[in-house]
Amino acid sequence: MDTSPCTNGPDTRPLDPATGAPRPRTDQPGYYAGFSTMAQKAFWDDATRAVVEQRVHDVSPVTFFSDAEARLMQVLCDHLLPQGDRTPERRIPILNHVDERLAAGRIPGYRFASMPPDGDAYRLGFEALGRMAQAATGCDFLGLDWDTQEVLLEALHDGRPWPGAEDVWERMPVQRWWALVMGDVAAAYYAHPWAWDEIGFGGPAYPRGYTRLRGGEPEPWEAEERRVAWAAPRGALSDPEGQAPAQNRTGTH
Amino acid sequence: MKLKTPLGGAFGRSKPGTHHLGPIQTIDLNEMRRYADDDAVDYVVVGVGSAGGVLCQRLARAGFRVVGLEAGPFWDTERDWVSDEAGSHRLYWNDLRITGGSDPLALGANNCGRGVGGGSVHWASFTPRLHPSDFEVRTRDGVGVDWPISYADLKPYYELLELEMPVAGPAYFPWGDPHGYAFGPHPLGGVGGTLVEGCTALGIEVSAGGPVAILSGSRGDRPHCIYRGFCIQGCKVGAKASTLITHVPDAIASGAEIRPHSMAARLVMGTGNRVEGVEYVDRDGNRHTQRARAVIVSGYAIETPRLLLNSACAGHEDGLANSSGTVGRYLMAQVGNVVMGRFDEPVRMYKAPPAHAMTEAFYETDPRNDFARGFAVQTVGPLPIAFSNQMMAARGAWGWGLRREMMDYNHWAPLGVLGEILPWPDNRVALADETDQWGLRVPHVSFNLRDNDRKISKAGTAKVTEILEAAGATETFDESRFAHLVGACRMGDDPATSVVDRYGRTHDVSNLFVCDGSVMPTQGSANPGLTIQALAARTADYLISQGVTVFMSDRRDMTPPPVRRDLSPPGTHRGVPRLANR
Numbered sequence: 001m002d003t004s005p006c007t008n009g010p011d012t013r014p015l016d017p018a019t020g021a022p023r024p025r026t027d028q029p030g031y032y033a034g035f036s037t038m039a040q041k042a043f044w045d046d047a048t049r050a051v052v053e054q055r056v057h058d059v060s061p062v063t064f065f066s067d068a069e070a071r072l073m074q075v076l077c078d079h080l081l082p083q084g085d086r087t088p089e090r091r092i093p094i095l096n097h098v099d100e101r102l103a104a105g106r107i108p109g110y111r112f113a114s115m116p117p118d119g120d121a122y123r124l125g126f127e128a129l130g131r132m133a134q135a136a137t138g139c140d141f142l143g144l145d146w147d148t149q150e151v152l153l154e155a156l157h158d159g160r161p162w163p164g165a166e167d168v169w170e171r172m173p174v175q176r177w178w179a180l181v182m183g184d185v186a187a188a189y190y191a192h193p194w195a196w197d198e199i200g201f202g203g204p205a206y207p208r209g210y211t212r213l214r215g216g217e218p219e220p221w222e223a224e225e226r227r228v229a230w231a232a233p234r235g236a237l238s239d240p241e242g243q244a245p246a247q248n249r250t251g252t253h
Numbered sequence: 254m255k256l257k258t259p260l261g262g263a264f265g266r267s268k269p270g271t272h273h274l275g276p277i278q279t280i281d282l283n284e285m286r287r288y289a290d291d292d293a294v295d296y297v298v299v300g301v302g303s304a305g306g307v308l309c310q311r312l313a314r315a316g317f318r319v320v321g322l323e324a325g326p327f328w329d330t331e332r333d334w335v336s337d338e339a340g341s342h343r344l345y346w347n348d349l350r351i352t353g354g355s356d357p358l359a360l361g362a363n364n365c366g367r368g369v370g371g372g373s374v375h376w377a378s379f380t381p382r383l384h385p386s387d388f389e390v391r392t393r394d395g396v397g398v399d400w401p402i403s404y405a406d407l408k409p410y411y412e413l414l415e416l417e418m419p420v421a422g423p424a425y426f427p428w429g430d431p432h433g434y435a436f437g438p439h440p441l442g443g444v445g446g447t448l449v450e451g452c453t454a455l456g457i458e459v460s461a462g463g464p465v466a467i468l469s470g471s472r473g474d475r476p477h478c479i480y481r482g483f484c485i486q487g488c489k490v491g492a493k494a495s496t497l498i499t500h501v502p503d504a505i506a507s508g509a510e511i512r513p514h515s516m517a518a519r520l521v522m523g524t525g526n527r528v529e530g531v532e533y534v535d536r537d538g539n540r541h542t543q544r545a546r547a548v549i550v551s552g553y554a555i556e557t558p559r560l561l562l563n564s565a566c567a568g569h570e571d572g573l574a575n576s577s578g579t580v581g582r583y584l585m586a587q588v589g590n591v592v593m594g595r596f597d598e599p600v601r602m603y604k605a606p607p608a609h610a611m612t613e614a615f616y617e618t619d620p621r622n623d624f625a626r627g628f629a630v631q632t633v634g635p636l637p638i639a640f641s642n643q644m645m646a647a648r649g650a651w652g653w654g655l656r657r658e659m660m661d662y663n664h665w666a667p668l669g670v671l672g673e674i675l676p677w678p679d680n681r682v683a684l685a686d687e688t689d690q691w692g693l694r695v696p697h698v699s700f701n702l703r704d705n706d707r708k709i710s711k712a713g714t715a716k717v718t719e720i721l722e723a724a725g726a727t728e729t730f731d732e733s734r735f736a737h738l739v740g741a742c743r744m745g746d747d748p749a750t751s752v753v754d755r756y757g758r759t760h761d762v763s764n765l766f767v768c769d770g771s772v773m774p775t776q777g778s779a780n781p782g783l784t785i786q787a788l789a790a791r792t793a794d795y796l797i798s799q800g801v802t803v804f805m806s807d808r809r810d811m812t813p814p815p816v817r818r819d820l821s822p823p824g825t826h827r828g829v830p831r832l833a834n835r
Contacts, residue, residue: 014653030660045489047332051340080651109346109361113353113697157651182645186655190637191339199662201603201637204336206489207276209479213442216599216663225599225663238652 008146010078012233014085023230027090030198035223037193037203043221044204052193052204059093064103064119070095072126072142079153080185084233090194097188115172118180125177128165135164147235154237200225273331274498275491278474282327285505290541294318295804296796297531297545299517299560302371303782304769304789305551306496306504307414311793313507314820320510320543322533324556325368327513328497334487338636341486344368344375350555351685354699356735358586362485364738365553369511370497372553373782375485377608378466378493379631380420380783382411384429386617387777390675394618394625396705397675397775401746401755404430409816410787415464417825418494419472420783422463428613435826437469438462439478442605444632447594447666451724452612452630459612466494466782467606473824482603482634493606496786503822515541518693520548520564520573520765527807528573528765534691546804547764547796549757551789554584554738554771558682559696561742561752561767574742574759574767579752581682583743585776586700588672588710589736591633591643592717594726599663607634615716616778624708628672629778630717635667643667647732668721670713671736673778674706682741700735739770739781754809756795757788763807768792793820 013022028035038056041049062070074095078084083091102119115121129141132152137144144152155162161174169177189195196203202210202222212219232239270283288294295317298305309321326343328334335341346365352358366372385404390397408430415434422434439462441449452459462469467484468477478492491498501511514536521542523529530544550557558581562572572580611631618625635643637659644650644658685697702710714731721729745751748760757768770785791814796803798814 029656044336045331048335048337048340051335051337055339081655082653106342107347107349107361108359109348109365110350110352110359110698112357113351157649179645182651183642186641186645187339187638190641190659191337195659196637199637199659200599200601201662202601204483205481206336206479206483209481209490210604211480213440213480213605214446216443216601218601232653232657236653238650239654239657242653242657 008233008235010075010082010084012082012084014233015231017229017231023085025085025087027087028194028197029085030200031225031227032197032200032223033226035197035200037196037201040203040221043208045206048204048206055192059096060100062096062099064099069123069126070099072129073098075142075149076153076181077185079150080182081189082236092189092192092194094185094188097191098184101184112176115176115180121172121177121180124168124172125181128161128168131168132162132164136162150235150237272327272329274502275330275475275489277476278491278498278502280502280505286508286510288318288320288510288543290543293529293544293546294320295546296320296549297322297543298549298551299531300324300371300551300553300556300769301369301496301501301511302366302551302553302769303373303496303785306370306373306500307786307789308549308551308768308793309504309509309511310500310507310822311790311817311820312796313504313509315793315797318508319504320512320545321504322515322517322531322543323369323511323513324516325513327369327511328374328487330487330489330491334489336481336483336486336489338486338638341375344487346556348689349687349695351687351695351697352700353697354680355701358698358700358735358738360555360698364586364736365555369501369513370495373495374487374497376780376782377484377606377633378782379608379611379780380415380418380464380466381611381613381629381779382429382432383407383777383779383784384616387775387779390626390775396625398745400774401744406813407784407787407791410790411783413790413818413821414783414786416827417821418466418499419468419826420464420466421469422465423460426460426464427458428616434464439465439467439469439606439609440480442480442609442634443600444602444634444666444668445605445610447596447600447724448610448612448630448632448668448720451720451722454723455720457612457614457720459610461610463609465606465608468492478606480605482605482607482636484606484608500822516691517552517560518563518691520550520560522566522569522573526568526762528762538691547766549766549768549792551767551769553769554741555682555696555698557767557769557771558741559684562684563693569761574752574761574765576761577749577751579743579750581741582678582680583676583740583774584680584682584698584700584738585674585676585740585773586735587674587737587776587778588628588670588706588713589734590670590672590710590714590717590731591635591667591734592670592714592721592729592731593643593647593665593667594721594724595661595664595728596666596726597664600666601663602634602665602667603636605634608632613778615713622708622712624705624712626673626675626705626709627778628670628709628713628716630713630720631669631671633667633669637662640665643732647730666721666724666726668717669736670710670717671778671780672709672713673776674709675703676740676743676775677701677703737776737781739773739776742767742771743774744772745774755811757792758809763809764803766792
């Protein structure tokens, strides 16, 4: 139950920089309107089609994170890779994909000597978030309003965690924790064909291949770029170059 | 124009036991020769990757009884490989390793393969040779160590492997020992075009369209490249060379057994200070010991020293072949910094092979520099997940900022620095206290840059930035990273300071060999894949020249072997006259 006076949240939309008004939600953000990698799936090989279709249509339930951890992780996902510009049915289930990796115990083939195992690192980081929030405000991380959560996370991004969890950050460097979580979240998002559509990546291309290699030209089945100006929502600290004009940045700690 | 129907459609499914190696080539593993564990074969090769694939092929073709033990699967490229970044996780060595030191290395997808073909399944397949100077950096520059062999010793094997893979590239490659390629260069993609334009504007010589081990024209049962850009996710097309499709089929046809899902646990010593077999774990966790008259470890720069260290036994308490204490030491990675340049017009970096243009104009020691040795500049082509990682690592991108940066994916052209890092004894592979799923101690990798290494890294990044700006980039940023692995079981003439001799035979155990990237004493600024395969062909020629002596005696004959040009896989072209390839 959200009783906070803060108006920002996971559904906050980016702004039209000319008017400062929220831009309409869309099935496909980015500059390649109408481009769909999935529309090309008949041209993919069977194995690739199966892997990508499973990613889109067969999202696994959360099993690694507890309910409370999943609620926290979902909020982290919404800050670290916000999707308020997407219609709800076209949001990429980042939480489930990260959870699936951790549940399956898939690792990238190494662990930094300064880090605990990935699952432990997540849980330690969650604990630190709660303790930092408690030390500053007396409530846990999810009890902070959205903009304050953003400020706390920006401090982690900058490697300057709030007081309250020093012993955790002695056990694992805050920069490594941030890179672990951010890397997982971004990998889940940009593995998804809806994200490929957004950034104009052509996606799988076997057995057909690419033919227009130079000049950034699209294949006949790709789309030309049509750029759209947009600004991050007010209160978002992650996009300093993309702010709407006349905006007061709030919530510095 | 819209294409409405799939071209060619889905390719055929494989019959049981039959594996697709690319869309056309198939292999029936039901026909493969099998050896019993207690049948003492001539050679067990541990690891069927870049070196192991070539060794199995050469030794089997010469008539030896060979078993290749491979920890990973025997791929079916149609069934197992995908045109998908996240879906290609299984190609990499993903077992736990601990990475530390002041400059810890990323492992796994960055540099370690698993499965038949090993790293050659997911290499970008740049195939430059080492320069003659690389074999004598101590003499020339007072750094690193000289090799016990010279460029001339390896040159015939470079020529052979360039034809066996084969390598596509320009008719004239001007650096090191100038040479040309028999197979035509590839067309340029957007990133290669950027490199050529930037270099041309600055008067820097550049190699366009290679050298890469990717077919520019169809050959035998392998189609040519389709420029889909998924080279490091495994080439479903069969255009990019991996030993899985170039050498393993001939190894099997010549009587070798390639045994997948066989993780070597320990080298087993017998009487008379000779190795008598390899203990390995199968996919169900059962332990076996394959007996052998000689063993070649080809597990690459981490698993090879790990296996030797994990094989410590009475008389070899510090690990097998480690009387010098150098097993695991002098591990090297290369500077692999990526510099990104943003262009107003789209580039679409995902098209064309990541590897397709390069320059070695800054490879050699330049007295005007404040460092020894140098670097190469090469195209790279990160797909979206890798690119997002670079945006996070180098620009601190997150949240809406990351979304915005990624929407510009198609405007960036990335170029890679490939810089020489010198061999240092404390850059090493040791054993951690943790154990893996088989109870084997996992490797601990420690890596630390020195002053010369940092200067090369900085100079390389500055030069690539200059090239991108000359090509018209309006904005640049760079990510510090590493590429490749070699060293950790280096070759040398002195048993006190090296693990193996110039042919790969361990100084300590006369029927135990190491043959892979780990034997390299230094690395230059060349991608190591071609050199690893050339070294394997040379070691094979040595073993063939020695015949059964290796199995019967401890005598070390250091006579150079004749170059066996008759052992290439069937269908290997003889080259073109300008190569003067005899």
